[in-house]
Amino acid sequence: MSKSMLIITRQAPWSGPAAREALDIALAGGAYDLPIGLLFLDDGVFQLAPNQQPLTLEQKDLSANLQALPLFGVDSLYAAERSLNERGLGDAQLTLPVERLDDAALNLLLDRYDMLVTI
Structure with a gap:
């Protein structure tokens, strides 16, 4: 299992x-049919913001990777409600549908997974 x-x-x-x-990591795990969840927390929620211009900072565009998550079986996408609110990101501004979680729901989420990887 x-x-x-x-x-x-x-x-x-x-x-x-x-x-x-x-x-x-999420895409690789999904490719091997591992049950993967992805939680966007703190400044990580900015990954969900549209119209990013990574080339101005000489970074690579992550939007294609984000859009590929469901194709690789990574459907369990979560975002910390507090992080979204603190950064002024509403549901209409997000590039992916995520389940918004309050602090209590975050604690329950952490207990549902066997392994946690924080990056």
């Missing part, structure tokens, strides 16, 4: 390689 894994991505897409690495 496969163990489930929750990947917690906390970095903005333009702050270095961490955001890309989290997506790469």
Whole structure:
């Protein structure tokens, strides 16, 4: 039986390689049919914002990786409601449908997965 894994991505897409690495892990796990969840937390919620211009910061565009998540079986996408609110991101502004979780729901989510990976 496969163990489930929750990947917690906390970095903005333009702050270095961490955001890309989290997506790469999610896509690789999904390709091997592992039960994967992806939680966008803190500045990680900025990965969900539209119209990013990564080339101005000499970064790679992550939007294709984000859009590929469902194709690889990564359908369990979550975002911390507090992080979204603090950064002024509403549902209409997000590029992917995510389940918004309050603090209590976040704690329950962490208990549902066998392994947690924070990047």
